[in-house]
Amino acid sequence: MISHAPIHRFLADQSGAVAATYGLSLFALIMVGGVGFDYARLAGMDSELQNGADQAALAGATQLDGKSGACSRAAAAAIGLVTNTTILASTHSISVASESACDATGTVRFWQNRDATQAATSDANARYIELDVAARSVDYALTPVGGLLHATSKASAMAGIGSSICKVPPVFMCNPAEASDVSFNTPDYIGKGIRLIANDGGGNYGPGNFGYLQSNAGNGAQAVAQTLGRTEIPGDCLGIDGVDTKPGVQVSVLDALNTRFDVYANGLNQACGNGNGLCPPSANTRKDLMHKGGTGNCAFQTGNGNGWHEAPHPYVPTSATTPLTAAQITGLSPMGYPRDMCHAVSLTGSCAKGQIGDGNWDRNAFFKTNGANYPSTFDVGGTFGTAAPTRYQVYRYEAANAGSRLQIQADGSDTSRPQPYCQAPGVPVGGVSGGNGAADRRVISVAVINCQSQGIGGASSGVQVQKWVDVFLVEPAVARKSGSTKLTEQSDVYVEVIRETSLGSGGGSSAAQMIRRDVPYLVK
Incomplete structure (x- = not known):
């Protein structure tokens, strides 16, 4: 089985x-x-x-x-x-x-x-x-x-x-022509004066305001003053295309900018070192201020004391378009490089483009009032190749011919001192023989920003720069008056446009006024 x-x-x-x-x-x-x-x-x-x-x-x-x-x-x-x-x-x-x-x-x-x-x-x-x-x-x-x-x-x-861009004071100006020229076509403004105004009213920046850029030089007014006054500028380089703005108006820091004119306010030791040696003036300090006293009296004075103060018979035009007559020129104190006539007539001026001048400054009055330097036969056109030289052209010409064109001139007990007196001899003017490649103390490169369209106010990051331009510092930032009438604010900075800043070629370039550094970076 x-x-x-x-x-x-x-x-x-x-x-x-x-x-x-x-x-x-x-x-x-x-x-x-x-x-x-x-x-x-x-x-x-x-x-x-x-x-x-x-x-x-x-x-x-x-x-x-x-x-x-x-x-x-x-x-x-x-x-x-x-x-x-x-x-x-x-x-x-x-x-x-x-x-x-x-x-x-x-x-x-x-x-x-x-x-x-x-x-x-x-x-x-x-x-x-x-x-x-x-x-x-x-x-x-x-x-x-x-x-x-x-x-x-x-x-x-x-x-x-x-x-x-390196070796430049971290300064920006809001495009004064943003409404009509967002690109700020620099050739249109060469030789024209621009009245830059501190944003001391608060709120967002507007056309013609100026301010400061974040460069990691430190916090507070003293750090900003060091960047404006010193020849060796502290802080980082600044982006050509994008920058960060620094909060605060800090009008007092303009005292450091005035050192470039041989004007030294009291209390600058922290910004300029002992004896103010870190903030020398330009070798050409031609300005509308006159001096009284010794080399120890270098601050701006509003009264009749020793130091720098307004000329006893200052240039104050009565017309925004017509130069002074020979009779009006007679008796005037030696002039500094003046504002455009349309700006010089009053505090706010009467220029057709507001804070942008027309480039018409009273050249005849300037040369006539500085008679110790310019004979009556002086040929402006033959010397400059034009009857209407810019202030910057005259500044460089005078620096190159200092022996005959930068002589002191008195008006009573006051003396014009177009060469450094408080911190002699000053830094040679850039581009002039003997300049030794040093940065010109009266030329700075500033970032032009369309502040309105970008809503710039206080500390703003990633701000687009339209371009960089070189400007000539025309006069010290001080409060001027004619009698009881205010003519300039201490917070005003008056400049003349020279050119678009030459940033050199890719791969890096260097110059006395600035250094450019290039680094490739990924966008995406």
Whole structure:
């Protein structure tokens, strides 16, 4: 008789039941493990590609110097950097397609702005480079068990040059023509006076206001004073395109700016060192103030005491357009470089463009009142090549001919001192023989900002700079009066536009007035 017990035991045995389940799930388990393994390979390749794109964009950005061939050189630098191998991709070479045109098409694109909304049209305006690295694929090792064979990845990057301007006082002015000229076309303003006003009324800054930039020189008025007065300016360099504004009006710090005119208020030791030696004047200190007393009397005085004070017979025009007559000039004290006539007639002036003058200053009165320096036969047109030289041109001419053009001149007990008296000999005028490459003490570079459109008020970060311009400091910042009528505020800074600041070429440049430093940076 055949026993069926073994068969029954086999059919009843459940000890191997899990094997079938495991066998069926094996494919899924292998796929899950494969996804982790292959995803790590894909992520690694993506990182390689992005790193390559980043480095290529940075390499290309270093060539965007605005000169001829900039786009071609930038593309070549970018392409050359990423012509290499990626270990994790199934196709090993990384490449960027050749592209050298200054436009925003193809795999290498050039832009004028960091938002990539304005395509570059020439080497001169190509400021940012954007590029794509060709897509690469990874053949999966284990994931094909689930039917997935490969995946692709690509990368792109954008970079530009981050430039800084150094060795300049951290000063900005709100574009006085923002309503009509948002770009502040500098050639339109060369030779014209601008009355800059401190924002001492509070609130947001408006056209023609001036203020200070954050440069990490320290907090408080003394730190700002050091940046305005010293030849060795403390603090960091300032971004050419973007800056942070510093809160506070701090009118008192203009005493430090006045040291450039040989005017030393009391209490400047912390800003200018013992004896004020850290804040020397320009070698040409021609100004409308006259002096009484010795070298120890160097502060501005409102009365008749020793020190600097308003001339006893100051220049105060009666017309915004007509120069003084010979009779009106007779008896005037020696003049400093005056304001434009339309500004000089009153505290607020009557210029057609408000705080922007017209460049018409009373040249005849200036030369006539400084008769000890200029004979009646002095030929203005023959000397300057124009009958209407700018104040800055006269300033440099006088510095170059100091022996005959910067002589002291008296009016009663007061003396005009167009050369340093309190801190002699002063710093030679820049660009004049004997200047020794020193920064001109009466020329500063200021950032022009459209304050209204950006809502600048107090401490503002990431403020866009329209451009940097060089301005000539025309007169000390002091309160002047004609009788009881106020003519200038202590918080006024009157300047003449010289030119747009020359920032040199990409790769860095240096000059006495400033140093430019360039560093490539990633935008995205």
